[in-house]
Amino acid sequence: MNNSWVNSSQASTTDTTAEGGADLHLVLRGPGGVRAQLMRALRDAIGSGRLAPGTRLPPYRTLATDLGIARNTVGDAYAELVEEGWLTARQGSGTHVAPRAEPLGTGPLRAPVRTTLRRPAYDLMPSSPDASAFPRTAWMTSARRAMAAAPHDAFGVGDPRGRLELRQALTEYLARARGVRTAPERIVICAGFAHGLRLLCSLLRGTIAVEAYGLGFHRDVATETGLRTLPLTVDGQGARIEELPATRAGAVLLTPAHQFPTGGPLHHERRAAVVNWARSTGGLVVEDDYDGEFRYDREPVGAVQGLDPERVVYLGSVSKSLSPAMRLGWMVLPGWLVDDVIAAKGTREMWSGVVEQLTLADFIACGSYDRQLRRMRRIYRRRRDQLAATLAQRAPHVRVSGVAAGLHAVLELPPGTEQAALRAARRQGLALEGLAAYRHPDSTMADHDGLVIGFGTPPEHAFANALEALCLALPDGPADR
Template sequence: LADYLTRARGVRADPERIVVCSGFAHALRLLFAGTRGVGGGVLRGPFAVESYGLGFHRDILAGSGVRTVPLGLDERGARVEELSERPRVRGVLLTPAHQFPTGGPLHPERRAAVVDWARAGGGVVLEDDYDGEFRYDREPVGAVQGLDPEHVVYLGSVSKSLSPAVRLGWMVLPERLVDGVLAAKGEREAWASALDQLTLAEFIAAGQYDRHVRRMRQAYRRRRDRLVDALAERAPHITATGIAAGLHAVLRLPPGTEASAVKAASWQGIALDGLAAFRHPEATMPPPAGLVVGYATPTEHAYGAALEALLRALPPGEGEAEGGVG
């Protein structure tokens, strides 16, 4: 892992700093809950999070007694300058390579700014690099952790690159946090299978993991291109954003149509969410309308039918009859 993360993601990773876990959620529990229950973790709150993100991540922090504070988002990513307005916040959880769910990387100036903030106040940045290997239109964005390994916790897993069924993830930790996380994990491994770890180690060492990621990057790019081409031909009033990387796109919708589009997709047999499902309950930024479409989910033989069903669920453009697309 140390060799791979250094080479592929620009992480400054000594093996002694890496703690293997069963995935991102397990990593959060080790960091915040630890062995002493609520409020007894290696990290304490309050913690800032992006105003749009996965609700169950916020729930894990809340269950550990950590209050989360939303940061605004714009075309340059999380508005990390807002951290200076929140003096009690001890850290921030970010998806800097590809913000989930809105898409787009954290701007280089903001990457540097959030590290400066952590250095100045003794804070910590949690970097969720959930799909950093999958970038299509330009060179991959390196990890923020490479800017300051002592103030950034790098978090990754194989849930996107291999399968969420393979329960393996990792933390690359600042030196001061290693002992506390190992103590929280315990002497006997209860979560991450040793056999799975050995298999992944061989997969990486033999070069098979790199080849697999390259192959899947090409496959997912073709799926993304099919989605974008279908929208351009059949629903040109709908714009797909966040498509330079990752395994999902956000389809920007006319105001007021998100809830009806989610319901229409369900009628077509498609399970997807609107942006509202990811909004922090305390967020103040105006809510955009959009659908979060995971184009990697359908099997290859079902992708064409899923795409057709999605097109039928989209709201019509101005002047089109209801149900006119598809």
């Protein structure tokens, strides 16, 4: 059996017609001579769809050299496959796979039938910022500057904690903007928030307490790593910390700056209480600061981590501030937990790209990150005000809450109307979710009907139309009924 990779770059050194040829893996085996084996291998590759119509094959000399067979054998095989209609050949342009409507193989390799799904006209999911507002010019400026200044070792096997340049920039920024107390040695860069949470949960055992209304993927990550999740009641002051001891949990996951999805900050007395709980029990507080930079009508709320850096893990990312596509996040860890997290992360592969890390470090250090946040704060505040004003005029019976900060609002609906409103929203081409989607399945809290509206995602030109469609989907008020 002859098993060879045919490489176009290698071919170009021996034959000028090889330029543009594709990499090709062929296995010669079975009955018959070498020519018959080569023809059968090529038919199989074309018939299965592995060689697509129009693919340029390596020239005779290159394929013969790599397979260790005579050049004339390859030429004869090509010529016969041209006669059979498998290949086409033209003087000066090489040999190509013949065009076909579909692969000849009709077995399990046939491509599945694709169903075209209707995309929503307006995305009001509370999932991401306005993608059109990404600061491309400033980001490219930082990228060029970071690449010019990068040491050679940046492109080798690096530190699993992440690039020191980014950890230093984050240490300064998080202290200044979020009240986080840390050092570069206590920061681990990860591929987004979910990656960091998964690393952390893999080190925990038993039960982790979570907010009764919260992101489902928080619970999913914990469950996938073997943890049990128990809900804490949520009210206007955040999670009810007094319920923690009864859960016998070893850790608690909170969104204290802006509770997701209900929208309020964790009350200062409850912040102190959760830190005291962690100190007295040896427990761990996991702080998700998913959109803490965006605030409008209130004083900045600092991170709980600042109250006790040895009992709180602070998790952040650029998913809301820049883009979820960046896949950049960070864990600010107690000193005693750093080595365990690094061991869980591993020494290779599961790292964020060095180019993105160096670029973000420069982006923060030169002030572009702060400028982008201030710019988006103005835009999102204007959208929030537009949402509130539109609803006050068109649906005054709907109360808007949770809008002092963040990128989403909760529209409180009359009891029993949430599902009808969601169906009406789909008919209007809206993508959004109700409060029920975020409720912990074991929560004993009373159900609250409402819609969770993300006002960050739609581009500027589409926002007014999205609000019009939303108003058409809302249930009528008492007077209308």
